[in-house]
Amino acid sequence: xxxxxxxxxxxWTWLVRVTGSRAAPRVERRDxxxxxxxxxxxxYHQAAERTRDRERFVAxxxxxxxxxxxxxxxxxxxxxxxxxxxxxxTPLAPVERIVAAHxxxxxxxxxxxxxxxxxACTAAxxxxxxxxxxxxxxxxxxxxxxxxxxxxxxxxxxxVGSPWSRELQxxxxxxxxxx
Numbered sequence: 001x002x003x004x005x006x007x008x009x010x011x012w013t014w015l016v017r018v019t020g021s022r023a024a025p026r027v028e029r030r031d032x033x034x035x036x037x038x039x040x041x042x043x044y045h046q047a048a049e050r051t052r053d054r055e056r057f058v059a060x061x062x063x064x065x066x067x068x069x070x071x072x073x074x075x076x077x078x079x080x081x082x083x084x085x086x087x088x089x090t091p092l093a094p095v096e097r098i099v100a101a102h103x104x105x106x107x108x109x110x111x112x113x114x115x116x117x118x119x120a121c122t123a124a125x126x127x128x129x130x131x132x133x134x135x136x137x138x139x140x141x142x143x144x145x146x147x148x149x150x151x152x153x154x155x156x157x158x159x160v161g162s163p164w165s166r167e168l169q170x171x172x173x174x175x176x177x178x179x
Contacts, residue, residue: 007167027155055096087114
């Protein structure tokens, strides 16, 4: 069985694939999966530049982005049963409210791309879980000894090499948690 942990960014995501069992997980690979160029993925930035039809613009572009994400993930989903998308989960405000303040645009684009990658996985028949990275270690520490977690992460680094940042480690722990 295989699971994946995703850490989405605007237009792309880190993907860490974990195989094996909950008792014996193994990091198989780490990839940077690109759905579109970052500037093309900044849907709320683009909507802010428009004077009308912002809601329809975002909805149309969002639907296209889901298709791009599905295509980008296609080769990575063979044998995957579950995925976890990491990052905060906040309801999106109406587009007019989002584009009224630049910091809201950035926050909304982060959530938008987490939703897009989650929806792309769901469309491929993959069960999705959403979680914040900070929730994972305490959850796993209740089920696994700290030494097992450290060994899993060290083995992951040996398998995939650099980069093996905290973000990628969290994706691996997330994939393990849904294994």
